[in-house]
Amino acid sequence: MQFSFSSDQRDFAASLREMLTNEFTTKQLREIWDTGTGHDPALWARLSDMGVLSMMLPETDAGMGADFTDVILLLEELGRAAVPGPVFETMTVGALALHGTSFATGIADGSVAVTAALLGEANVPHAGMSDVVLLRDGDCVSAVERSALQLTSVCGLDGGRSLSTILRPTGLGTIVAIEWSEAIDAGALGAAAYLLGVSSRMLEIAGDYARERRQFGQPIGAFQAVKHLMADALLKVEFARPAIARAAWSMAVGDDDRSRDVSMAKVLVADAAVKAARSALQVHGAIGYTWECDLQLFMKKAWALIPAWGTTTFHRRRVSDAVLGVRV
């Protein structure tokens, strides 16, 4: 047994972090928010050039033939930067659903973005700017070109996700080679890994602030109440991390328990994200409650993703069905 990432996997994540730190600051993220599109075409092209988007496509589709263990560190980095648009959706469930189709090379070259509405067709993120939307057809998944759908845009919390409600004319779409439950597993794990990155970023921001802000003649981070708040949040984040890695392994090898493992990862990271957001905000005091403070960019991403791809109740029930037996 070897429960660690290879140096290639870590190096790629480090280079992605470096690119995002240099080329995608919170200032740029705010500019995307201001456009109202929830999408940054230039960044998308950059990610495509780096080979990030096509990781999970087979080589025959100009991809890297990678599995989940190769991408979760990348997804975490994308979350740390709150990269807008359907990035984890396209990289994970998009690639797994559309490999071998005419859309696949578009994913690789950055011309096709994929979003999904597999748990309901209201408030679908990124639908307005995606090229393909994955929809549920019973136990199957259909791929539909966005242009064939009627979208009504609605307002959302996170400026990095534009929301729409979908009206779907009947008889549309092509069934693709992934089952609905498999697609849920892939998307939920993508969301979990991304959310891990968002959560640790919130704690970093809070840590920076706690070192800098002074009250009563000392940095607030020296107060024990602040220390313990942050230590408890870190605890949850750090214990979600190995669960996500294990789920990635289970998905990569097609383990029988993969749905359980993905759900466990999503429950743990969602709890961690709730805690990290609350704690980070509290550490900031009033400044954290402003539009101006960058923390909001990440909190809102977290709040959007905590219930996405299956609520905590949905995932906890999947775990309990697997562990305790299906509820009668």
Place this chain on the structure above:
Amino acid sequence: MDLTETEDEKSFRAEARQWLQANVPATPLPSFDTAEGFELHRQWEGLLFEAGWSAVSWPVEYGGRGADYLKWLIFEEEYWRSGAPGRVSQNGIFLLGPTIIEVGTEAQKARYLPAMASSREIWAQAWSEPDAGSDLASIRSKGRLSDDGTEWILDGQKTWASRAAWADWCFGIFRTDPESIRHRGLTFILIPLDTPGITVRPIAQLDGDAGFAEIFFDDVHVPVANTLGEPGKGWNVAMAAAGFERGVSLRSPARFNVAVDRLIELWKQVGDLDDDTMRDAVTDLWMQAEGYKLHTAMTVTKLLEGGHIGSESSLNKIFWSEMDVRAHELALQLLGPGAERTDGPYESWVDGFLFSLSGPIYAGTNEIQRNIIADRVLNLPRA
């Protein structure tokens, strides 16, 4: 990443399982915090040692099996699943032993390790004092060199020393430089508990058994050869030991996985299966225990790949101790009024509940662990 077991790991597991199945006592031993139970546990550990299972991660020449930590985790899984007795030798094999292996002289390794592995000598940890608990660096028990420089002469008082009521030896930290303050001027010393001048006074714990003891030192002479590490550097020796303990060896995940499996059985037996709140709570605990197992496996892989565990080991200690309390609280909730009875079929849950409550206190309280995480992992300013 590869989470499958190698052939070598599989056969190691099979070998451990087979031996345990054949040798684990059919009925549970009495508590090791009683005179009789202590000796029965010592005998059990002797049996383990004879078969090479007592200190699996130690080098073979000192009575271990030379297994890496991943195999140690496998052994622990098999050990706890088999229902084998708790380890009366815990302080020695998992705390002092690894420290001696790390900083001891060859003579010390040869002298202490085999006797520790076989439980011929069982150890107690004498660090805390009445006025030095969380603030361990304020200890006052002192040691001074004899005039000829061959002996330490020890005076003072230690307390809360687990297993000390019947243990043979203790390892303590003493202030050997009277001018020193705090972490400096402390020395780590190994002491036979039958040395003249030592008085051990057992203390009854919450369950009434003498699980720990006070140790009084009155003009106690021990050879300077019993110093572990350099004189005056006892704090570093102690902290190296404690970090490893918190991070990996004190509570291996398997005992919690087993406890949660038992909790699930209990829930199936006595729970209201229509109560979704309880169902969710049991599920959450399963995830916690599983999460702890994964976290430990990741830590151990990191160690095997040449990494170190630093202050993040404090995260582990908080995690398992709070999970353990929660598991037992839930069990008692399931048992309802029946949980009051201490001699019935659910005795182990009630005992376990009492014991779980000490987890957030011993090995450094959870508040102290949070301080450590904040200061050294999150790099927040010191108070």
